[in-house]
Amino acid sequence: MTTYESAPGGLDWRVSRTCESGACVAVARSGESILVGNSSRPSAPAIVFTADEWRDFLAGVKLGHFDEVV
Numbered sequence: 001m002t003t004y005e006s007a008p009g010g011l012d013w014r015v016s017r018t019c020e021s022g023a024c025v026a027v028a029r030s031g032e033s034i035l036v037g038n039s040s041r042p043s044a045p046a047i048v049f050t051a052d053e054w055r056d057f058l059a060g061v062k063l064g065h066f067d068e069v070v
Helices: 051-062
Strands: 025-030 033-038 047-050
Touching: 033 051, 047 051
Parallel strands: none
Antiparallel strands: 025 033, 033 047
């Protein structure tokens, strides 16, 4: 289990099942906030989003708004 120094303890961090490199986006919920971290850098700060911001981001991903970033 990954623990981010800047995040509260006891969170259920999730990483994509397709993550094979070990350097993946990790996501957890803490109350009304969504925390995002890098699974290979647990000492780095986690980024915090509101639930609405996270829902808007996921909707954009599903609609392909970020496909050209990669």
